[in-house]
Amino acid sequence: MSRANASGQAMRIVLAAEPTNGGVLRHVLDLAEGLPRRGFRVLLVHSRRGVDGSFAERLERRADFGYETASVELQRAPGLHDFAATLDLRRVIRAFGGADVLHGHSSKAGALARLARWSRARRVVYTPNGWYTLNPELGPTSRGAYQLIERALATLTDRIISVSRDEADHAAAIGIGPRKLVVIENGIETWTPEHVARTRAATRARLGIAADDIVVGFLGRLAPQKAPEVAVRVFRRLLDERPATRIVLAGDGPDGPQVRALLAELGLTDRVVWLPVANGSDVIPAFDLFLMTSRYEGFPYVLLEALSAGCAIVTTRVGGVTDCVIDGVNGRVVDALDPEPIARAVLAIVSDPGLLLRMRAEARRRAALFSVDRMLDRTAELYRSLV
Numbered sequence: 001m002s003r004a005n006a007s008g009q010a011m012r013i014v015l016a017a018e019p020t021n022g023g024v025l026r027h028v029l030d031l032a033e034g035l036p037r038r039g040f041r042v043l044l045v046h047s048r049r050g051v052d053g054s055f056a057e058r059l060e061r062r063a064d065f066g067y068e069t070a071s072v073e074l075q076r077a078p079g080l081h082d083f084a085a086t087l088d089l090r091r092v093i094r095a096f097g098g099a100d101v102l103h104g105h106s107s108k109a110g111a112l113a114r115l116a117r118w119s120r121a122r123r124v125v126y127t128p129n130g131w132y133t134l135n136p137e138l139g140p141t142s143r144g145a146y147q148l149i150e151r152a153l154a155t156l157t158d159r160i161i162s163v164s165r166d167e168a169d170h171a172a173a174i175g176i177g178p179r180k181l182v183v184i185e186n187g188i189e190t191w192t193p194e195h196v197a198r199t200r201a202a203t204r205a206r207l208g209i210a211a212d213d214i215v216v217g218f219l220g221r222l223a224p225q226k227a228p229e230v231a232v233r234v235f236r237r238l239l240d241e242r243p244a245t246r247i248v249l250a251g252d253g254p255d256g257p258q259v260r261a262l263l264a265e266l267g268l269t270d271r272v273v274w275l276p277v278a279n280g281s282d283v284i285p286a287f288d289l290f291l292m293t294s295r296y297e298g299f300p301y302v303l304l305e306a307l308s309a310g311c312a313i314v315t316t317r318v319g320g321v322t323d324c325v326i327d328g329v330n331g332r333v334v335d336a337l338d339p340e341p342i343a344r345a346v347l348a349i350v351s352d353p354g355l356l357l358r359m360r361a362e363a364r365r366r367a368a369l370f371s372v373d374r375m376l377d378r379t380a381e382l383y384r385s386l387v
Contacts, residue, residue, distance in 0.1 A: 010041045011387060014099040014121070016089060018047050018074045018108040022221065023301045024129045027163070027186060028105050029058050034376040036066035040383070043067070043096045045089060045109075047074035054279075068096070076108055086116045093120040101125055101383045107132045111149075114156040123386040126153075127161040130298030130319060131170050137224065137295075147174045154180055158386055161379070163299035164320040182382060185323055186299045187375035190367050191308045196285045200309075203286035207248070207273055214350050215246045217287035217311075219280055219302055220294070222253035227316075229255070229262055230293040230339055236266045237343035238350075245350060247271060248287065250278035280305040287311050288356060289349060294318045295337060307367035312359035314345045324370075330362035 013035060017028045025046075032044040044062075046055075048071040062069055072088040075081055089112055093099050102121035104113030110126040117124045132138075133146045154160065154176045162168035162183045171181055191199075201211065209215060216238060220226040228251075235247045249259075249272050256276070263269050275283060280302055284290065290306035292315040299320030306313050307324060313331030315321050325331045332345040349356050 010039055011100040011383060012043070012097060013040045013383060014043045014045060014093055014096060014102045014113075015105065016045045016102065016109040016113045017105040018076060023186075023298075024106050025055050026301055027127070027129060029055070030187075030372055031103075031376065031379060032062070032067045033058075033065040034372065035380060038376065038380045040380070041068075043092070043099075044069045045092055046071055047109075048072065049074065070095075074108060074112070078108075082112065086112050089113070089116040090120050098122075100387050103127065105129055111153055114153050117156065123158045123383075124156065125159050125161060125382070125386070126157050127163065128167065128171075128298060129163060130296060131167065131174075133174055134170060134296035134319065135225075151175045159382060161382070164323050166319040166322055167298050170319070184375060184378045184382070185370055186301060186304060186320075187370045187372040188301060188304045188308065189372055190370075191281065191285070193364075196309050199282060199285040203283060207286070209246050209273075209286065213244070213246045214242075214289075214356070215248060215287050216289045216291055216346060216350065217248040217250065217284065218291045218293070219250040219278060219283060220292070220300075222251050222255040222259050224255065225295055225297075226251075226253075227293040227295050227337060228259050230337055230342065231291055232259060232262050232266065232268065232272075233339035234291065234293070234343045234346060235268060235272060237339060238346055239268070239271055241343075241347055242350060246273070248273045248275065248283065250275040250283050252276040284311065285309040288360065289314060289346060291342075291346065292316065292318075293337065293342065297321075299323065304367070304370050307363045307370070310360045310364040310367075312349050312356055312363060314342060314349065316342070324366065326362070326366075330359045330366055 015028050032042050035042050070092040072085055074085050099121040101123045102113050103125040104110035105127050106129050114124050159182055160180050163186050168181050168183050218231045222228045238245055284305045290311040290313050297318040297320055303324040313325050316337055317333050317335050321333055325333055327333045334342050334345050
């Protein structure tokens with residue numbers, strides 16, 4: 001049970017988020033749906049812009065979980081419009097009766113939450129869900145400016161939740177004091193072996209993939225952060241060495257046209273099964289090996305889904321990887337964003353059936369460490385400790 005606030009009512013939690021798709025909103029919706037069962041009154045504040053179908057569908061079920069919603073006008077790029085957005089956020093928090101804890105998610109909503117706290121929230125928590133300062137495409141000047149902003153905003157923050165140990169290490173490296181930091185890893189509802197086997201068979205049948213084929217798959221937004229062009233080049237190298245391997249590319253995004261062109265250029269159009277619209281729980285169980293080529297991450301949910309599906313994992317060294325992948329045990333971690341060493345790591349696993357089976361079994365065992373209930377319980381306890 002949640003501790004009541006000073007007025008004897010259930011603690012009021014306001015969750016603020018700017019993205020309306022992807023892992024950030026999945027995380028926020030897990031909180032919104034799970035916290036009322038732990039005795040909190042919850043308001044989810046989201047952007048009016050770009051609400052995708054899956055997010056809207058979950059919002060429609062809010063009454064089943066007992067949380068409330070509001071929307072404000074948020075834009076990802078910084079500008080004078082942020083002043084109006086901060087006032088709008090203050091307005092909806094006031095209408096909610098104020099917040100015992102105001103919890104901002106991602107850089108934009110996190111910044112506005114901290115600016116909006118005065119006389120509206122007793123405590124403020126921030127979850128970056130992947131520090132923007134990790135973006136390798138930032139130049140030195142821009143990176144330094146964003147680090148300065150994050151350090152300044154940290155002075156207005158009671159706690160900063162890192163969703164992985166890697167993210168916490170980065171926060172400390174950019175000058176955020178350790179007393180502000182707490183690690184609460186992401187979690188999912190672990191899939192049962194029966195669900196995995198049933199989905200694996202159904203998806204493979206739908207895609208024309210035999211039960212004994214070895215499948216290497218990528219699932220993610222086709223955007224610069226995920227480096228899908230690197231994955232495509234890995235596929236070419238893999239098929240050169242093991243032409244019987246089946247390849248699945250799941251996802252779409254702004255880099256979709258470039259990925260399509262690269263597939264054609266490398267002669268892969270008919271060799272790669274591309275699923276522009278795909279849900280991890282429907283697709284990943286069909287994979288034997290999950291490939292991730294991201295440039296930076298906080299703690300991607302697809303890694304948890306790959307563990308739950310019993311996939312060996314080959315990934316670049318980004319946030320969340322050290323929590324999920326023990327190098328050489330349930331996968332391989334590659335330091336360079338280079339198709340050649342990544343392809344060698346994939347080939348070493350899929351060319352050794354015994355190793356592949358052992359890594360897949362280890363993945364399933366590791367999945368048990370990352371449950372959504374554990375994430376919710378630890379977040380609830382943090383809230384209670386602050387008020």
